Amino acid sequence: MSSTALDPYRDRYAARTLGMTASEIRALFAVASRPEVVSLAGGMPNLSALPLDAVGAVIGDLVIRRGETALQYGSGQGDPVLREHICEIMALEGIQASPDDVVVTVGSQQALDLVARVFLDPGDIVLAESPSYVGALGTLSAAEADVRHVAMDDAGLIPEALREALDRLATEGRSAKFLYTVPNYHNPAGVSMTLERRREVVALAAEYDLLILEDNPYGLLGFDREPMDALRAMDADRVLYLGSFSKTFAPGLRVGWVLAPQAIREKLILASEAQILCPSNFSQMVVSAYLETQPWRDQIKIYREVYRERRDAMLDALSQQMPAGTTWTHPDGGFYTWLTLPGGLDAKAMLPRAVEARVAYVAGTAFFADGSGERHMRLSYCFPTPERIREGVRRLAGVVKEELELQAMFPGNAGRASRHPRPDSGQTAPDPGTVPRGRIGQAPPPDLA
């Protein structure tokens, strides 16, 4: 990567560009993709379960029969047939919507970006769970938003913490442009918001006149329950809903969507046209053909079973291998668990040693706008086989134990590999009394909370 100091174009960039830096996940992918490394880092879905022969035949036939349409430009809003299918899928989570209010996007990442473009001026405040999806933080950072984290626990975002955050903003004379939330099988936290809390959050949004950006890529991938009602099912005027085919079908097609109230949807289409002209007709028609000809509901059941088996392998291995003082969440769907290291250890500082031991993860710092979260890491069980997951956890536990031994021998020097030591780093574990029991992210520092 080029050094900014040596960049001859530096003086020409927009102000927003000067703050652009590579995400921690990105820098990690190069090493984590080496075959000898067990990567518990990536969020790639497992496609080995897809019936590729059948899918290939469907797609070949689509091109032969309808190629002149599939390979042509399409509408900026997206194909009406696919938008109908999307409404049928959203109905599984209690959402009543018209295809007119759906905008098809290049994965839900583009939907996130479009919402940011339409709503955010530099410095605008966005509320987000603590921790939050790294890709959303990247988009919000590119939009120069001021992200304020709101605590969550095993039952999802904590409504009282949201109320406190909203009250604090009100006393500052500020307000948030929206709340960004992943209510189902949260990335990275691996927890879901209970139905009761969903109602409370929606009620708070109405009370405080807050918009909600509900990001739901994993909602149909629950292991033990039917899909829960979406926040959007409870409030059609305040909730913008993001969906995706990346986890229920295939991410390589880059097909996601945003459902928004009509006036907002109109702005989102204009923003998308300025950005990409139109989404791929081809990818959209492939998704529609897949939904129309293949048993996609059964395929989702197969995915669920694949991921349940891997989740079991990971939780089982963590229980067996991890030293006392290590905790983790117990996801009942999705791709991730969120692990908290024993006091004094630093997941970011520890990462080079882990990669040396041939296991990779994403340090918790990637999931906080202010780079806190060093005691945490995200472990994903979606892609490796159960055997590899067990082996990866075994290696990881070895590294954690070694770090603990070093910490015991040199108590002032834990997290020694950190390139950015802090004056107080590693001295003591945070006083548990300052963090409400059961919260799974660090409490954000006072100036951000």
Add this chain to the structure above:
Amino acid sequence: MSSTALDPYRDRYAARTLGMTASEIRALFAVASRPEVVSLAGGMPNLSALPLDAVGAVIGDLVIRRGETALQYGSGQGDPVLREHICEIMALEGIQASPDDVVVTVGSQQALDLVARVFLDPGDIVLAESPSYVGALGTLSAAEADVRHVAMDDAGLIPEALREALDRLATEGRSAKFLYTVPNYHNPAGVSMTLERRREVVALAAEYDLLILEDNPYGLLGFDREPMDALRAMDADRVLYLGSFSKTFAPGLRVGWVLAPQAIREKLILASEAQILCPSNFSQMVVSAYLETQPWRDQIKIYREVYRERRDAMLDALSQQMPAGTTWTHPDGGFYTWLTLPGGLDAKAMLPRAVEARVAYVAGTAFFADGSGERHMRLSYCFPTPERIREGVRRLAGVVKEELELQAMFPGNAGRASRHPRPDSGQTAPDPGTVPRGRIGQAPPPDLA
């Protein structure tokens, strides 16, 4: 479309959103797509010449053999194999480049948007030909750029006009972030920049320390000559080059690219990751498979012949049908001709009558940042058959003649269908002395020129 005045979310939008309005082309597409209307408006390539059976077989096979990769997430920069192919294609226009410096995008529209994101703060100045591609103006408008048009004639952008514009900026104490240009078979003007002018423009860029954004979707679609050297072939440090497979293969895949100096390329990748995470692996591998298995150079020759025949039909019909005082450019490649109406007529005001007469075009006003250009229209010959083109021109000529008759009867009332009459509209033709002979766009008004 919702009225902004009634939009309940209006107070929540970003500043940039309040200026977002639907393009004139977009509003037109609904009527122009009715089967009884001959549309000379759209820029859709003609895909009936594609061998869909062979392409469908290649794509089906790709999914069956390599679906686990094609349907998975890919890199933010784009697939290395495709980037190699892209370098081979750019070599046809004299460009020496490394695949490392290519970023694959969702059509070249996303490349345009990424360049705007990386370089443009609100109010920044961009120079662009007069007229300019409507999609680029949309992206630049979304970036809140201050677009200043530079005159062109039948030999492309006029270097002296560029020098004047740069000098004028210097006296204002301003500078332009870049020059946006379509040197080959310009959209909408239908002209190409001569080799001599390319050298002059590149020399001027060096003299004035100006970056150039070279947009080249049509370069391989010349009717009478081999591809000319690109501006990028003459200067690798100052020219950002945009390419696309939309016109040489198929737009429905949404695969384009940007070639940029290393430091800028790095910023473009970060901006793209924040926007879409990664381009579609599937679309990229389809393009590579097509290039590797199909006679793509022969296919481009077929496309050239298709478009040449249509260009001939259009120019022939224009010569036969259009009343005296109407002029148009003579494209030797690409999709478009740029027509100038007899003095006093207004293409935008005339459009509803044309659609009533079952022919559609894009009014010239779409191609100027300030909405001038009302004497002009873009006619595209890429999509309709030669017979339909002749019929469309016949209908259009009938409308122009009627307008001229009305103008003769009511000389103060030409352009009467205009919803935005101007105090001076239709009174007299612009004094030819104020517009340099042969210039094909209107001279921009003094405050923009």
